[in-house]
Amino acid sequence: MTVPSVIDVSAVEKSFGDLAVLRGVDLDVERGSVLALLGSNGAGKTTLVNILSTLLRLDAGSARVAGFDVASQPGKVRESISLTGQFAAVDEVLTGRENLVLIARLRHVPDPGRVADDLLERFDLTDAATRRAGTYSGGMRRRLDIAMSLVADPPVILLDEPTTGLDPQSRAEVWRTVRALADGGTTVLLTTQYLDEAEQLADRIAILHEGRIIVNGTLVELAQLLPASTVEYVEKRPTLEEIFLAVVGDHGGGLS
Ligand SMILES: Nc1ncnc2c1ncn2[C@@H]1O[C@H](COP(=O)(O)OP(=O)(O)O)[C@@H](O)[C@H]1O
Numbered sequence: 001m002t003v004p005s006v007i008d009v010s011a012v013e014k015s016f017g018d019l020a021v022l023r024g025v026d027l028d029v030e031r032g033s034v035l036a037l038l039g040s041n042g043a044g045k046t047t048l049v050n051i052l053s054t055l056l057r058l059d060a061g062s063a064r065v066a067g068f069d070v071a072s073q074p075g076k077v078r079e080s081i082s083l084t085g086q087f088a089a090v091d092e093v094l095t096g097r098e099n100l101v102l103i104a105r106l107r108h109v110p111d112p113g114r115v116a117d118d119l120l121e122r123f124d125l126t127d128a129a130t131r132r133a134g135t136y137s138g139g140m141r142r143r144l145d146i147a148m149s150l151v152a153d154p155p156v157i158l159l160d161e162p163t164t165g166l167d168p169q170s171r172a173e174v175w176r177t178v179r180a181l182a183d184g185g186t187t188v189l190l191t192t193q194y195l196d197e198a199e200q201l202a203d204r205i206a207i208l209h210e211g212r213i214i215v216n217g218t219l220v221e222l223a224q225l226l227p228a229s230t231v232e233y234v235e236k237r238p239t240l241e242e243i244f245l246a247v248v249g250d251h252g253g254g255l256s
């Protein structure tokens, strides 16, 4: 029995001039799950997210999001996703509620006020609703940013480094939010450089390295990839950091 993939990436290639960033990426994400795409700085995570959100064209291969092809049905893909980047789209002069109402109006959503109030409630921002977003903490701001991206209730959410630059408490708040979204049936692909983020949040973890997905599995499956010699030295369960370094450092031996 197979669960249909909501995100389905097959043999995707992308170069910038002479720089081959994606060299045949295969990836799929099941409905209602969180996939964490891990990779070092410059690995191509944002490039892949931008291809999935139709901001960039792929050179070869194919990608489908919510059943729509990114190349031939970009409008349908855009209707199915929300994209939250590393740099929040929040207007600091407006209150949290005003930010949400503004987006709801721009998206022609019926009853913008009610949509805003529902999202404020869901993201635990009701008490701060009438405060200017400029006064929010990093975590509140990021939660507002994610709430804004959910105004049209998309089935797929792409989060590019959602917690970069946040303090630990704010990161934990964002993690709870993302987990709740997935538990509610939203499909989430997030990129991160933080191994603990992937460990805490993801149902599956994929590692992008030198243009390809070299490892893709649950944390338990990934732990089994550690070479036996390493495991002897690691008496506790290996951390994702240990796994990451092991596979990125030496991935010639059939680890994918
Ligand atoms: N528009 C662009 N033009 C040229 N090079 C780019 C462009 N976008 C990204 N790159 C390069 O592609 C590589 C991957 O970038 P990126 O996808 O942003 O990586 P990541 O998000 O994993 O840090 C980097 O070497 C980056 O400099």
Ligand SMILES: [Mg+2]
Residues within 6 Å of the ligand: 045, 046, 047, 160, 161
């Ligand atoms: Mg990036």
